[in-house]
Amino acid sequence: MNTPLLEMKDIDKSFSGVKVLEQVQFSLEAGEVHALMGENGAGKSTLMKILNGIYSRDNGTVRIKGTEQSISSPSAAQELGIVMIHQELNLIPHLTVMENIFLGREFTFGPTRLIRWGKMKQESVRYLSQLGLEIHPETLVGDLSVGQQQLVEIAKALSMNTEILVLDEPTAALTDREIEGLFQVILSLKERGVGMIYISHRMEEIFRICDRITVMRDGRYVGTEEVAHTDMDQIVKMMVGREIKDRFPKVEIEFGEEKLKVENLSQKGVLHDISFSVRAGEIVGIAGLMGAGRTELAKALFGVTPVDSGQIILQGKPVQIRKPMDAIRAGLALVTEDRKDEGLILSMSVRDNLGMTSLAAVSKLGFLNDTKEDELAESMITSLRIKTPNSGQEVGSLSGGNQQKVVIGKWLATKPEVFILDEPTRGVDIGAKKEIYDLMNRLASEGVAILMISSELPEVLGMSDRILVMREGKLTGHFNREEATQEKIMKCATGGGEQHAS
Template identity: 70%
Template structure:
């Protein structure tokens, strides 16, 4: 009998004109967490879609529990105990927890077709209790937090008797408390013999949760290492093919004149008395737990959230911002937290996405200057090193890191004085993160004032000249680069009061 729950051998896959997987290997043991790592575009998602039967492999072998699978479809994958929890959760918000868990597999009274709601509730409760989830199975999924929805996906997978579980960026939108709860569930599943493939760009997480790490690069298998016998530098070199000597390459820039001043910004029920300033060439990080009001503050400054009070000054002059066009005219740009929902129009081309916030300067009397639009697109692609076949490629077909660079690029084309970055490196691999940090450094050197919101404390500490901390819609701490520590930031983020004045 095989030592492995799953073996994927010499897997290859091509799309028209592009070989995306070339001889890739992966094996998973019972009761282990195998981290699957690689830069965006390395082939991780394609490999998992082959495992789940969404794509058909061109070559190679898949062995599940010692049995070779000649073909793989989503139905066969489910029957063989394979469940994939995608980054974009696959739940129906207006249905209950139990309806989502047993969707398409409802319990009925014999062959009558009538749903046996009592048994549905009992069985759902049983799977929830196995994960230590205290929820009424009749609760609507749309009323749950993202973390709770993630747990419902896991309960659904286990109810299908899954013993091979794929978790794709499972903590991307979770609070620290929800991440801790998820890790407890993963530890319990290991004890039950479930094998898990864990995909994440968060290095700290990988070293905390995984037993072994398999690395892909450019569609090829690089190697598999035991987590406790490797380190960050070795892993990065495997992923990118080179050493990244400085993870946070902060360039010291002497801040200039005050660019932005915010006085007593208030949004009823969300923000209260927000006051701070931002100087040209300065990068100010904004830390805080989920729900602290960081994104709401960014949207209020950009006119996407209605202000109920307060004043905003740009270069010493008060500006009235009631909608995003007012912010753009004032020289403010916002790279939103969710690039797929708010940052890009995925079916449109790279060229069209870059043009969207720049229509006024690319048109005359309502007629687009196509040559100017193409030139702007080409300049942005070249300047930000966006990996694309050209400006006509659909934005949705790019890797996550390159999508993020398109979002940043379209706003840089507006020539902003103030750039607000909300989670600029979320879901982005370590190589693309370094490129985004380099872009930030270059902008700071050019005099752009940057407000960077991030949930990753090492990123905040590594890239900021100053750090603001928010808690329940208020600024509860302000620290210089020299003063800031993880302990001080977390104290302020949880409502601590002995922090420095803003």
Template identity: 80%
Template sequence: MATQLLEMKGIDKSFSDVKVLQQAQFSLDSGEVHALMGENGAGKSTLMKILNGIYARDGGTVNVKGAEQSLSTPSAAQQLGIVMIHQELNLIPHLTVMENIFLGREFTYGPTKLIDWRKMKRESTRFLSQLGLAIDPDTVVEELSVGQQQMVEIAKALSKNTEILVLDEPTAALTDREIEALFHVIASLKKSGVGMIYISHRMEEIFRICDRITVMRDGRYVGTERVAETDMDQIVKMMVGREIKDRFPKVDITLGEDKLNVAGLSRKGVLHDISFSVRAGEIVGIAGLMGAGRTELAKALFGVDPIDRGTISVNGKPTSIRKPIDAIRAGIALVTEDRKDEGLLLPMSVSDNLSMPNLATVSNLGILSGAKERELSDKMMKSLFIKASSGAQPVGSLSGGNQQKVVIGKWLATNPQVLILDEPTRGVDIGAKKEIYDLMNKLAADGVAILMISSELPEVLGMSDRILVMHEGKITGQFSKKEATQENIMMSATGGGEPHAAS
């Protein structure tokens, strides 16, 4: 019989007068995987940071294994066996993998406490291989992909004596294979009695690995359901307070002329002879496994990475794109997948971030206008439903999904002809996803050509007019909306199947 590990009750928390949590509650049993769900900004990460001693609560009680705890510091939480894997990565970029894993807990030997590098290396390798990772523990973390960094965070958690493990959107940046490895680890931790709190916006995942789901809305507790006794519709309704009928509200419109033509695009070792076009009003989805070259294609089109061969034309005019500014001038905008590294300046305000690629719009004769900046940011915050106290709030203190909306907003404001979206709804809640889809429909109706890279197949199938599949830097499949299925996309994505012409 499972025993109760944790009970949080009546938790209150405000940040400078804004009530972020009000009477929030959560409980966890040993050997349980308990999902915490809610829209962006509902307070999930904040509640978990309170459990981890990162934020102090204003009110309420936290009971761990039958004893009330104040959890006033992160180390107090750690001593109780509470470990959190953060939504935004927390590794130190210039240290190695093993230095990060054992930071502050280095193995030592002898009376002078010399660091035992060999033992650290051996132990790091052990935890990494549990996750199916063949990373050298001596690698400097900043050389790893975001997904690999996330896996190192998980290895770090495994290396601690964990009884309660919080996973805050652990899979957002992982490949399918890494996700399977993580689920394996979760299953074995579950067997050994570890209780896990799992935060994710991916419904399918939650229904696969969780036992119970607790839903929060606007900082309050809504309810807890057993996964076996509920369904997605009920959970969505609890999260957003209304029903969302149509998860993918794709509107079909009459397509115009070609907006974007790409011919023979190549970059040594990365992209091989890529040719395709996107018409005005068309949404073209790009599917493929992680590492297939989709982000590289986006970066080449946007002038981030140089190309060796090939042409990119917008509105029938060949462009010469060497830098992002050339792409912006040609009418191309790119919403990047990695908002922390490339998308946003976290300490700066929402309004500054929105203005960045739009300096001409927010200036008068070359001088920045505060009024114009505010106008732009008010407009974008309103049309994208960005949840922030005002345009002056630093982007870094917004919830994850709201940060994503700021990234989209800043590029939308450039009025692009061609909009490239790389994983546009990663970390975004179901209501906000729908807002982003509605926005894509609206832009398509205005004649924008949209290229949407996504790893979520339901999204690709639901929102695209046409789907291109990439594998090892090549286009290995092309399907019309009618022809496309999960199976034929996966077949092309893994290199099987014949290239296919869309009808």
């Protein structure tokens, strides 16, 4: 029997007396893609941070190629051939691509230590080309899209002669084409004997690219299954401790009056003559590839960026939205796609984040009313089942799913008439996803109009009453729920022609 490339056995970890990992097991073979799954807060990130030397374990053993190791830092992990690509990108925007790839490991000339820029450029091109990424090595990272930055992170990992590669939600910000390129790289790494730990909430990816799946729940090891001998239902049951029979629990609701109408909205070079409407109780999904203009449309509607022409009509009345405060007063809410940078202040408490959009309701004469703020926070924590020790907990310490609930909660407190949800379930586990879908159904039943932007086609098809498709800042498709298919949507998204509901 071959010695595993990695073996983690009986791993325990506590923070401030609270046990977050208990007797956790994990192993990895050379040339294997092993999925690590579990709901947000299950302990996946903590286990990987122990492997990467960010945290020390309290008990248990970590063996690399059969030898027990004490990994005290990320640099010590790198020396053992372990590299982790975090979900939050770890690049320096004002440095070039090649400077980021070889940061701290620059090629130099002898004792003078002068940097060999030509060699760095040559090697950068080699690693970038393996990912099918055609960008100049001297491009500033800050000028790249989020998807391109993610691939630069992976190129950086490839340059380190990695033997164990941890990929944490690697496709969350990638286009379909970039994902296909990544999967080809993963297959080539498998052939070279690299072992990969793949963390993702996208079930379809797991069953396509992985060999085995290990599931964690509440900081404990649940079990390991071979992908060839299991199915999605079994994995979901292992993750949540119960069956989730309907992934997309769409409820049929009778629509009311037109809540939002957009006429000929344009923004030079970004949006071109956009027109659509959303009725009370209706969920309208917006599909499209990365860069299609979906997020730009959301920000234009919310007053984050100015429009050049067009009209926004809310509940039958034209409105001028020049800044987000205008949008909030008009009854709009926007859950942004990037909760960490745009949706939350991570260093502040859950209570403060939940109350920041409703200061008028929790203050008097310009002074915060602690009692009202506490009542609002506790109401949202209970209603949305936000897992937090208390409302004073720093929001940055919560799991991704619970952070997303806080973002949604702060907007619910404004009692919006129109809710714009940009990637509402990105980086959220399957249990929390269902809770967000149930919340969308509840809001729709209360007469709220919902505009949902999502890169996950099953989600768009599963939760939308109507679907709009965007490409290059234009609307290229419009489908009723009954006639929409993945093939029709992708045809519109990729330039295969415009289609509209009959």
